[in-house]
Amino acid sequence: MKIAIVGTGYVGLVSGACFAEMGTDVTCVDIDKAKIESLRQGIIPIYEPGLDELVRRNVRDGRLHFTTSLEEVINDVEAVFSAVGTPPDDDGSADLTAVKAVARTFGRHIDRQAILVTKSTVPVGTSEIIRGIINEELDRRGVNVDFELASNPEFLKEGAAIKDFMSPDRVVIGVDGPRSREVMERLYRPFLLQNFRVMFMDIPSAEMAKYAANAMLATRISFINDIANLCELTGADVSQVRRAIGADTRIGNKFLYPGCGYGGSCFPKDVQALIRTGEQLGYPMRVIQAVEAVNDEQKHIPFRKLRKALGRLEGRRIALWGLAFKPETDDMRLAPSLTLIEDLLGDGATVCVFDPVAMDECRRRLSDKVDYATDMYAACIDADALCVLTEWKQFRLPSWPAVARLMNGETVIDGRNIYSPDDLAAAGLKVHAIGRP
Numbered sequence: 292m293k294i295a296i297v298g299t300g301y302v303g304l305v306s307g308a309c310f311a312e313m314g315t316d317v318t319c320v321d322i323d324k325a326k327i328e329s330l331r332q333g334i335i336p337i338y339e340p341g342l343d344e345l346v347r348r349n350v351r352d353g354r355l356h357f358t359t360s361l362e363e364v365i366n367d368v369e370a371v372f373s374a375v376g377t378p379p380d381d382d383g384s385a386d387l388t389a390v391k392a393v394a395r396t397f398g399r400h401i402d403r404q405a406i407l408v409t410k411s412t413v414p415v416g417t418s419e420i421i422r423g424i425i426n427e428e429l430d431r432r433g434v435n436v437d438f439e440l441a442s443n444p445e446f447l448k449e450g451a452a453i454k455d456f457m458s459p460d461r462v463v464i465g466v467d468g469p470r471s472r473e474v475m476e477r478l479y480r481p482f483l484l485q486n487f488r489v490m491f492m493d494i495p496s497a498e499m500a501k502y503a504a505n506a507m508l509a510t511r512i513s514f515i516n517d518i519a520n521l522c523e524l525t526g527a528d529v530s531q532v533r534r535a536i537g538a539d540t541r542i543g544n545k546f547l548y549p550g551c552g553y554g555g556s557c558f559p560k561d562v563q564a565l566i567r568t569g570e571q572l573g574y575p576m577r578v579i580q581a582v583e584a585v586n587d588e589q590k591h592i593p594f595r596k597l598r599k600a601l602g603r604l605e606g607r608r609i610a611l612w613g614l615a616f617k618p619e620t621d622d623m624r625l626a627p628s629l630t631l632i633e634d635l636l637g638d639g640a641t642v643c644v645f646d647p648v649a650m651d652e653c654r655r656r657l658s659d660k661v662d663y664a665t666d667m668y669a670a671c672i673d674a675d676a677l678c679v680l681t682e683w684k685q686f687r688l689p690s691w692p693a694v695a696r697l698m699n700g701e702t703v704i705d706g707r708n709i710y711s712p713d714d715l716a717a718a719g720l721k722v723h724a725i726g727r728p
């Protein structure tokens with residue numbers, strides 16, 4: 292079986308490599324010539340555990356190819372996947388420019404039966420826009436080509452993308468005809484041989500399922516952050532509260548970790564896009580409006596804790612461990628670290644940062660606005676306080692005596708609640724965590 296995947300970002304590249312690993316012949320397409328050129332040379336543009344090896348193996352074995360030209364391969368594949376970006380527009384709704392561009396290329400060049408599968412996260416109703424564009428192009432050419440659409444939203448998490456793709460909890464597929472169903476079933480069967488959890492449905496339901504899933508997960512995070520902030524005011528311990536409620540199997544314990552807010556390229560943008568969809572239809576989505584508002588506030592909490600501990604930060608030096616929005620990725624899109632850095636610089640502090648993989652990404656975004664440490668301990672030299680915003684494994688059990696010797700102060704802000712206050716106290720340090728004073 293041959294497929295093409297348009298958009299070679301986190302989703303397109305991971306999906307392409309995983310489909311190829313299962314024996315499918317995959318051509319990954321991107322308009323970014325430099326990206327395609329480096330992929331051809333075996334250079335992977337993103338940090339995602341295991342991806343380098345997976346891509347190289349499948350390129351070597353001849354199942355994974357890269358091109359900038361969809362038209363070259365479009366009539367040689369059974370399905371074209373669209374995995375291009377859908378970033379937020381100025382008003383927060385999903386920007387469909389790239390999705391529409393792929394539909395237009397598809398309509399301009401297909402000559403035989405084909406399926407266009409949308410993997411990008413797109414608002415309900417987008418498939419009808421796509422259908423309209425393809426029909427317009429076919430009419431313009433004066434040809435009648437039989438095509439079907441499918442919606443196959445992706446649920447992988449960055450940092451665990453390959454594992455998520457290879458053994459998904461479920462695969463959601465919206466289809467508008469029997470051929471797209473048959474092709475998608477064939478494509479996904481190798482992943483789910485033992486326990487075939489492909490859920491077929493209509494396209495609007497599949498499109499909505501993606502937003503509903505992300506909004507639900509974001510809701511859990513804002514909910515526990517709200518509870519954490521109330522715990523701080525009441526003297527309750529949010530870790531114990533979390534364990535107590537998570538033990539109820541109706542609630543479960545996943546995605547209930549308090550912290551300095553959710554970031555990344557998905558939750559913030561998808562929550563916003565769902566709010567806009569509601570507004571456009573005259574139905575205010577009040578729960579997730581609150582989810583967004585709580586998250587926006589939560590990202591400022593590390594700064595407020597620092598201010599409370601140290602007063603004005605002008606002339607102070609703050610060490611920051613963790614720039615990526617979560618561990619195991621170099622992605623800094625809407626990361627809590629960016630909010631903290633902006634708050635600190637705005638207050639006149641200097642910031643010295645360290646992250647195991649996101650240093651280059653930080654340099655690209657902030658250049659010399661912050662200082663870059665060579666390792667986590669070097670970041671602490673002469674620091675008045677240390678903030679930890681990403682729970683990388685190497686940050687979990689540091690030598691606190693070494694940190695205390697290097698620092699100029701005693702304040703540690705634990706933005707992910709990973710430290711025991713006793714461990715720090717033994718080294719003369721004082722930790723302020725989320726939901727704790």
Ligand SMILES: NC(=O)c1ccc[n+]([C@@H]2O[C@H](COP(=O)([O-])OP(=O)(O)OC[C@H]3O[C@@H](n4cnc5c(N)ncnc54)[C@H](O)[C@@H]3O)[C@@H](O)[C@H]2O)c1
Nearest residue numbers: 298299300301302321322323375376377389392411412445
């Ligand atoms: N990142 C994730 O963890 C994740 C998970 C699930 C779903 N999604 C969704 O998947 C989609 C893609 O996300 P991503 O993070 O992979 O994006 P990304 O920004 O990493 O990659 C998008 C790629 O599309 C390319 N592109 C843009 N316009 C193009 C065009 N007209 N033709 C060919 N290529 C084009 C870009 O050059 C880029 O390489 C989004 O809708 C996102 O919401 C992302």
Ligand SMILES: O=c1ccn([C@@H]2O[C@H](COP(=O)(O)OP(=O)(O)O[C@H]3O[C@H](CO)[C@@H](O)[C@H](O)[C@H]3O)[C@@H](O)[C@H]2O)c(=O)[nH]1
Nearest residue numbers: 445446447448449546547548550552553554555557616617
């Ligand atoms: O209990 C938790 C869990 C997560 N987070 C934060 O939430 C953000 C998102 O984390 P995660 O969901 O692990 O990463 P993403 O790669 O953004 O994945 C989400 O967004 C993707 C894109 O839509 C979906 O495919 C995934 O299913 C969905 O989990 C990060 O900042 C985390 O620190 C918390 O604060 N507390």
